[in-house]
Amino acid sequence: MKGAGIKIAVLQFPGSNCDQDAYQLFSAGLGLPTRYVWHKDTRLGDADLVVVPGGFSYGDYLRCGAIARFSPVMGAVRDYASRGGVVLGICNGFQILCEAGLLPGALIRNSSLEFRCLTCDLAVSDAGPAFNPGILGKRVRLPIAHGEGNYRIDEAGRERLETNRQILLRYVDNPNGSLGSIAGVRNEEGNVFGMMPHPDRAFERFHPSMDGIKVARAVLSLRFPEVSKKSA
Amino acid sequence: MIELEVEGSDTPKFREQLDRLCRDLLSNPVIEDYHYDFPAT
Numbered sequence: 001m002k003g004a005g006i007k008i009a010v011l012q013f014p015g016s017n018c019d020q021d022a023y024q025l026f027s028a029g030l031g032l033p034t035r036y037v038w039h040k041d042t043r044l045g046d047a048d049l050v051v052v053p054g055g056f057s058y059g060d061y062l063r064c065g066a067i068a069r070f071s072p073v074m075g076a077v078r079d080y081a082s083r084g085g086v087v088l089g090i091c092n093g094f095q096i097l098c099e100a101g102l103l104p105g106a107l108i109r110n111s112s113l114e115f116r117c118l119t120c121d122l123a124v125s126d127a128g129p130a131f132n133p134g135i136l137g138k139r140v141r142l143p144i145a146h147g148e149g150n151y152r153i154d155e156a157g158r159e160r161l162e163t164n165r166q167i168l169l170r171y172v173d174n175p176n177g178s179l180g181s182i183a184g185v186r187n188e189e190g191n192v193f194g195m196m197p198h199p200d201r202a203f204e205r206f207h208p209s210m211d212g213i214k215v216a217r218a219v220l221s222l223r224f225p226e227v228s229k230k231s232a
Numbered sequence: 233m234i235e236l237e238v239e240g241s242d243t244p245k246f247r248e249q250l251d252r253l254c255r256d257l258l259s260n261p262v263i264e265d266y267h268y269d270f271p272a273t
Contacts, residue, residue, distance in 0.1 A: 066257065106262035108263055154262070
């Protein structure tokens with residue numbers, strides 16, 4: 001995909017620890033120009049996709065993502081998303097986007113009360129033109145590593161998710177108690193994506209799968225449809 | 233559960249500040265509730 005002209009920005013918060021994974025997914029995995037944006041920056045610069053990576057931002061104090069949502073960069077992310085910019089939150093990034101109100105719902109402690117670290121089979125939902133079984137296949141296999149991945153939303157919110165086709169992925173074997181086995185959602189407008197599984201840990205030959213490439217391409221295909229036609 | 237004591241008078245402005253603090257930071261209304269009391273002096 002070199003020369004595709006797609007530019008990626010990866011946010012860094014104190015406590016982010018998957019920022020380099022996300023960077024590698026897009027730079028090494030997809031060959032795209034990728035750069036970091038520090039959480040104190042108030043501008044994102046020129047970016048076609050903003051990635052909010054996983055980790056333990058601000059030590060996960062109070063609630064996961066509750067402090068990071070107040071970082072200066074999040075004002076820029078909010079503006080970017082409101083103008084239709086594409087945002088992908090992975091794991092802690094998903095939690096941050098939910099806390100920031102950019103995605104519906106919330107993530108609470110796993111029902112097992114244990115940190116779960118394993119590779120999961122995920123059923124792909126029909127969530128619109130960029131993210132659906134036609135592009136990704138019926139299932140993808142991605143790693144998870146979290147203690148707070150138990151997705152919650154009220155009944156009216158869940159109905160909205162179903163009606164608007166906002167659910168991206170569901171666990172085949174629910175590892176954390178998530179309502180409806182939900183592993184990832186998008187916003188109603190369709191430009192903000194969040195998921196607990198890690199596409200950024202599934203793109204090298206030594207990883208448990210390489211489906212992260214497909215997921216990254218699906219997200220990028222929202223603005224660059226030609227991306228989804230390339231083979232993984 | 234988080235329990236905090238803060239100093240202030242029972243005024244509309246103070247209640248507004250408390251609501252903002254509780255709603256936007258201390259709790260996540262999707263999964264949590266909050267309430268506050270003004271003890272009788």
